[in-house]
Each structure stands twice: as C-alpha cells, then as structure tokens.
Amino acid sequence: MAAHSTSPRTTDPRPHVLVLGGNFAGLGVAQKIREFAGDAVRITVVDRKSRLLYVPNIPLEVFENRNPAENLFMDIVRPLADDGIDFVRAEVNAIDPVAKSVRWTPDERPGSASETCRYDYLVVALGNRLAFDRIEGYAEHGHSVTDTFQGEKLRRYLHEDYRGGPIAIGSARFHQGDGARGLEPYPSGAIPYALAACEGPPVEVMLSMADWLKRHDQGGPEKVTVFTPGELIAEDAGVQVVDQLLGIAGRMGFKYLNKVGDIKRLTAAGVEFLDGRSVEAELKIVFPDWRAHDFLRGLPIADSEGFIVTDLTMRNPDFPNVFAVGDCAAVTVPKLGAIGHQQAEIVGRRIAHDLGRLADPGAPLAPVVYCIGDMGSGRAFYIRSNSWFGGDTQILKMGRVPHLLKMHYKTMFYERHGKVPAWGLDAAELLAEKVFV
Numbered sequence: 001m002a003a004h005s006t007s008p009r010t011t012d013p014r015p016h017v018l019v020l021g022g023n024f025a026g027l028g029v030a031q032k033i034r035e036f037a038g039d040a041v042r043i044t045v046v047d048r049k050s051r052l053l054y055v056p057n058i059p060l061e062v063f064e065n066r067n068p069a070e071n072l073f074m075d076i077v078r079p080l081a082d083d084g085i086d087f088v089r090a091e092v093n094a095i096d097p098v099a100k101s102v103r104w105t106p107d108e109r110p111g112s113a114s115e116t117c118r119y120d121y122l123v124v125a126l127g128n129r130l131a132f133d134r135i136e137g138y139a140e141h142g143h144s145v146t147d148t149f150q151g152e153k154l155r156r157y158l159h160e161d162y163r164g165g166p167i168a169i170g171s172a173r174f175h176q177g178d179g180a181r182g183l184e185p186y187p188s189g190a191i192p193y194a195l196a197a198c199e200g201p202p203v204e205v206m207l208s209m210a211d212w213l214k215r216h217d218q219g220g221p222e223k224v225t226v227f228t229p230g231e232l233i234a235e236d237a238g239v240q241v242v243d244q245l246l247g248i249a250g251r252m253g254f255k256y257l258n259k260v261g262d263i264k265r266l267t268a269a270g271v272e273f274l275d276g277r278s279v280e281a282e283l284k285i286v287f288p289d290w291r292a293h294d295f296l297r298g299l300p301i302a303d304s305e306g307f308i309v310t311d312l313t314m315r316n317p318d319f320p321n322v323f324a325v326g327d328c329a330a331v332t333v334p335k336l337g338a339i340g341h342q343q344a345e346i347v348g349r350r351i352a353h354d355l356g357r358l359a360d361p362g363a364p365l366a367p368v369v370y371c372i373g374d375m376g377s378g379r380a381f382y383i384r385s386n387s388w389f390g391g392d393t394q395i396l397k398m399g400r401v402p403h404l405l406k407m408h409y410k411t412m413f414y415e416r417h418g419k420v421p422a423w424g425l426d427a428a429e430l431l432a433e434k435v436f437v
C-alpha cells in the first residue's frame, strides 16, 4: 500500500497532475482523473487539512443537538493513497501559471520552509473564503452553519442560551466576477449573475428552525424573518420552484424581505441592511459573501473577483493545462457541491482524453442545481432544476423520502470514500421524483 503522507515523487516520469484543495471538488476530481486516466499520470492533492468536511449536514447536526465536529469529518489520506494519489498537507501560497509551478508551506508544524512544486496539469479546487470578517458585528452578534466551529457555536446558543426572541436568517451580498460571461451552458442560456452565493442553506435553516421552535414549544415560523439581497430567494432553483416555496413559506407564517442590498451590520438588536431597512432579531444566522482567496486575485487565470476562469470544459482558455472545479471556479454559480461533482467528471475525462487514455472527452458542463435541504422531523425538500441556466427542468418535492435520500447519500459518501456512483444521483432522482413522492 502507498505511504499515507508523501511528498510528490520527482523521479516519476509520468505527467504530474497537481490538485489544489481536497474537499468535495478536490477529492472528487483526483478520483475521477485516476478513474479515467488510469496509471498514465501521477497525482498529488494538496490541502491544509487532511480531512474532508461534509458541509451539507451541518445544519441537521445542529438542530439535532449534536456537535457537527464529531460526525462530519472524513479522512482523505488513506482513500487517496489507496488510489495511488499522494497527499501533501500544506498551505498553498502562490500559483505561477507561466512557470507551471505552485508554492506551498507545509503546515503540520509551524515554522516550515516554503517549497515549490512543478506540474504538467493543475486543477484548482480551493473553494472560497467565507467573508464573515467583512460583516460588521458578526463576531459578537452573528451565527452560522458553514463550518463546524460556526455550527457548534449556534448549537450551544440555540440549545442553551436562546431566550425565545425573533430570528433573522439570510445572506450577505455575493460579488460575482466576470469570468463566466458569454458562456452558454444550454441553448440561449447563460451563467447568470447572482446576488447571493448559495441560498439553499438559508432556506433549509429557516424551515428546520421553524420545526425546532415548534418541537421546543418556542413558537414557529412567525418568529422567523428570511432575507435576501436578490430579487427572489434561491432564484437559482427556478421561478416556479421559488414561487411554490414562497407560497408555502408565506402560508406557514414566515416573514420575507428581498432586495435588501447587503448586510450593513449586525447588532445586539438585529440586522441592519444597506437599503436602510432593518429587522429585529435575537438570533442572526447569516451566510457571508463567498470571496476568492486573496492570492488568486490578479493572476492571469483569475477573473475580476479572483475566481478561476474556465470554459464549460472547466479548462482555462489562456492556460489550457489549468482547470478549476467547485466553488473557486467562475462558472460555479450558485456555489453548490453538486455542480462541483458534475465538473469533476468533466475534468477527469478531459485530462484522460488529452493523454490518449479516453477516446470520448465527454460533454461540457450543463449545470444542474441539485439540493436536498433538511426541514426537521425527518422531512426534507428536494430541488432539481436547470432553468436558471436556460434548461427546462424545475422540480420541487417535499417529504420523508428526500430526508432519507439526504441521509443515505452521506452514508454512501463515507462508505465509498467520496466515490458516489452516478447511479446514486440517478436513483435519488427516481426515488424523489417518481416513486414515493
């Protein structure tokens, strides 16, 4: 078996694929490259942590009163080693696409010297920085569910300190770059310009929160205001789906504010918005701007906001040996793991095709929003939609089957170390849309 943690082997003559980032997009793309290109390449994954964080289930753990850090990390070193993929635990500091090199600093212990590594193919899968530090008052007054630290802070507040006051849930304004302009993923379609990075989570948290309030005799949806900088919340799900969701939410008693501009500041009393409005709230659960990492800004492979520019084959047009997958890619809008999953397959095929290992390079990206959000008490909503990009599908289902699918997907992901077979998604579609609901 391969060693657990190795430095990239420089004597290996095979083309070197360097994957930056080892969460959903990075792990997935490394596995797909190995699947399609076989032993034609050596592959190295670099991440500052050696565990995958299973982000989508953080809200569920919080509302079920479990510390999300206890259940949502999966080791990636052994699964990668089992596929003959090297792992380097390091902080990526710089990319030089002209010299085809990356500089990183090993970060197992402080004081490491920076190293430079050359690549033949580079796949950037570094996600984004979630800019809580740009929301005034967040540290003192804000909560969220975007990582286990935030999730645990919210769990403790909710289950130990909550005084029964009003609750506000929503997103800060997302600043999308110009890197996906002109792309046409469906005939006459586009990658739209989004004002919020990912609004499945606020919808999920609002519905789960109402259920939690009821279960704890603290009221219900009437205590919750949901807000969005956009024209419509979760508009990437498609107008029909959002109309359905808003209709249901309105009848349940949720309050809704749209086009708020941005979050101006959080205070003890509530949320103040850029457009001058405000909402009173004891608990403020917010989703920040998804911003590109600082060291990516200004690179010749990055767009006006630092997101990595690609075409719909996930390849950079100026540096064809550079690809991007997942949240860091300019075309990934909304910032959804399911879209990164679609992109990982594309990159695996393209690199294998380049190397003569695969005759068919596969189809370019035709993004589909797949989202299964928890609603509490064993129920969830399921969305499959591509209408925002110019497609014709908009499906919303709610009930127990989507919840079972959400839990089953996580079990399958852990058991198969991230190698979720295509039939996993197909089966989910079939179950959620046709058989049971």
Ligand SMILES: Cc1cc2nc3c(=O)[nH]c(=O)nc-3n(C[C@H](O)[C@H](O)[C@H](O)COP(=O)(O)OP(=O)(O)OC[C@H]3O[C@@H](n4cnc5c(N)ncnc54)[C@H](O)[C@@H]3O)c2cc1C
Residues within 6 Å of the ligand: 020, 021, 022, 023, 024, 025, 026, 046, 047, 048, 049, 055, 056, 057, 058, 059, 090, 091, 092, 093, 125, 126, 127, 128, 145, 146, 198, 200, 201, 293, 325, 326, 327, 328, 335, 336, 337, 338, 339, 340, 370, 371, 372, 373
């Ligand atoms: C609450 C919540 C619920 C969600 N639910 C869903 C859902 O139901 N379905 C769905 O499809 N999506 C969902 N998402 C979105 C999903 O979590 C993201 O789209 C997904 O995590 C993106 O994967 P990624 O690998 O591109 O980026 P990330 O998950 O952000 O991973 C980036 C990796 O890069 C590493 N990294 C970053 N910078 C450096 C550096 N300089 N040096 C070394 N390593 C670095 C990080 O350590 C990390 O491992 C949800 C998001 C949230 C917040």
